[in-house]
Amino acid sequence: MKVYGSFYDILGISDDSDLIAIKEAYKRKLLAYHPDKKPLQNHMEDANIVNRIQEAYAVLSNQKTRAEYNEGLIEESKREGVVGNGEGLDIYDLDDFRMVQEEPPTDDYSNSYLRIYWEKDCPRCSTEQGFMLTETALSEQGTKVTETGEIGRYEVLAQCNSCSLWLKIIYYDLDEVDGTFLHR
Numbered sequence: 001m002k003v004y005g006s007f008y009d010i011l012g013i014s015d016d017s018d019l020i021a022i023k024e025a026y027k028r029k030l031l032a033y034h035p036d037k038k039p040l041q042n043h044m045e046d047a048n049i050v051n052r053i054q055e056a057y058a059v060l061s062n063q064k065t066r067a068e069y070n071e072g073l074i075e076e077s078k079r080e081g082v083v084g085n086g087e088g089l090d091i092y093d094l095d096d097f098r099m100v101q102e103e104p105p106t107d108d109y110s111n112s113y114l115r116i117y118w119e120k121d122c123p124r125c126s127t128e129q130g131f132m133l134t135e136t137a138l139s140e141q142g143t144k145v146t147e148t149g150e151i152g153r154y155e156v157l158a159q160c161n162s163c164s165l166w167l168k169i170i171y172y173d174l175d176e177v178d179g180t181f182l183h184r
């Protein structure tokens, strides 16, 4: 059996658990890997798991080391692109991007050709157009945000096409925003 994941995963708790929940999970996990409960050949790898459980508990049960550990997790997720709901990512407004409207091909006389995308140089590696968002990407990958109470607010997560940086980009659906609120 391999041990995956964060100290929270090891203890089987969510990252907002309080100290009581952490202690309970710690006792429960230790008990589950108690040598008396397992056949002899498993003792070696169980010892490793128990070490990880104790390490996890030592860090998470102390407010200071836990805060430092959480910081590290966020930094790691930014590097790895393991973004989940994008918590901890730097946030940009789509207004921080350049809007580009592609010229229609000269032989296309229909008025249907209107290709728009938004581009931004990567704030980390400076690659030009490191971030490019098409209207299609926004409509297919954007998720509606209701927690902030803002009408028509959407978020999308995007990764630089040259480095591993992920950003959270917010934008507003003007149809939903409806005459009462002006787009910034």
Ligand SMILES: [Zn+2]
Pocket (backbone or CB within 6 Å): 122, 123, 124, 125, 126, 127, 130, 160, 161, 162, 163, 164, 165
């Ligand atoms: Zn980059």
